Amino acid sequence: MSTEPLLETVRLSKAFGGVQALLNVSFAIMPGELLGVIGPNGSGKTTLVNLITRFVKPTSGKVLYKGSPIHHLPPHQIVRLGIARTFQMVRPFYQLPAFKNMIIPLYSPRAKGLVGGRYGDRDAMALDLLEEVGFERDSFVAYKPAGALPQGYLKRLELAKAIALQPDLVILDELFSGLSLAEVASIVPIIEKMRIQGKTIIMIEHRLRELFRIADRVIVMNYGSKIADGPPDAVMEDDAVKCAYLGSETDSGD
């Protein structure tokens, strides 16, 4: 494993008017690592993702990807560098069949450059990718309008859209939220397979038990600051973390 981080944030901060959503957050992630990000509601996890992907402009601080600053780039260029994300609130194109939802990521310059594809080919590529994330090939789920899919399939679709972009770094914002234990258990192998393919992964999660089984390292957010950073067990022993989670549940409750 190389010693150069794949992604690094340096004193990243964001204020929305008076709300300090993020304050001086610095962390690094090594290539191939699976980093968990946890913290109570409103602690700034999604904001951190939005700043890295530049959907939101940082108030101050730096984001370095493969050693170069990227916080001045527009979001579509960040995706082209190989950073793909999923959204906490999935919002597919509801009227389109599930597999047609894959066409837009497959049409992106990055996917076209890396895997090619002409009009028509992309339908087949879309079905292949959906099969990879657990849409059964012989059933008709992939042809159903996305609006008719249950939550579990919507999350898989969201994951497949990120995979279609051939990313090096994947950021999953609460992929497991709203899913049953069985559904989570069926998605975990997909994430493990992505790791074997060498992808670096950041997972924002509230489902701590499931996360801790697969994460190499965890950072804990509270009130916009990073309060702990380390292996899952060590982090949960930390006093500041216990304090932050006091009153709120310390395990997968929802």
Place this chain on the structure above:
Amino acid sequence: MKTRKERIDRGIKARSQDIFVLCSWREMLYLAGPRLLPVVVCLALPLVLSVYWQKVLISVAVFALLAISWDILSQSGMISLGQALFFGTGAYCAGIMNHYWGFSPLITLPLAALFGGLISTVLLLPVLRLRGVYFSMVTLIIPLMLVRVIEATKIFGGTEGLSGMDPLPSAGFEVYLIVIVFLAVLFGFRRLMDSDYGLVLKGISDNDRSVINAGINIYWFKAQALFIAASIGAFAGAFMTHVYMFVGMPVFALDYSILPIAAAVVGGPGTLAGAAMGAFILVPLSELLRGIGGLRIVFYGVFLVVCIVALPEGVFHYMERKYHQFERWVEVEK
């Protein structure tokens, strides 16, 4: 006991969806009919219409082009209230090229479509980032501003306009040119909007965040859609310059902005065909109502309202549904 309307696809619709359609004439006709019908009607109409109604047909085709242009923009997430900008820019481009440089109409038409499209796109480029009603307001204002600029600076003939343009070679050429361009634009851009490229444009209007997140520069795609739509409108304007053999400030009039929207709404937006169908309904209707004088606008307005209330989905969607599906009432338990 309550009843509910159930809609079921006709058997022939399912049967004619794959390659086996080639096995049966009936099914091939089912598929090709709705596409052939407008082509045949459009090509046959000039042969049977009087000179007066041929002029109306030209007007129909011109407004259909503007309505298609509007629909392409709206499908790409841009609601234009200023189709007159495209129409007027194209009209003036053709006028200038013909009046000052003596270019023949056959050269001014494609060039005006190109440069009219480019100029309109460049004018709107700074507001491409504005969303919803803010973008619309700017499209509404720019053509009104251009009129005042021409009036105040007296360029391009000022309030007098430029007259004495070359006409198109013959009346028959004129009507067939616009009808064929209309059909080509309708079928060509319907195909484009159904392609993966069109899907990206529709994606931008539906959920731009998701398209950006696919690494696609939405402003570049919006600019392309704007250029396509503006060029279509500019062609219509350039064409009318040579029909009237005149270009002046009226080319930026509000009619060219509002009527295409009405056509798209009556016909049903989102298919281009609906927008075109709307023009085929509204323009002749307005001609027929000419006879009744002062109350014309009232009748026209009532018709529009009735249409929108009775068929909010648009005439085209309604007909498409009736063609593909049958309905029956089924009982549902309360």
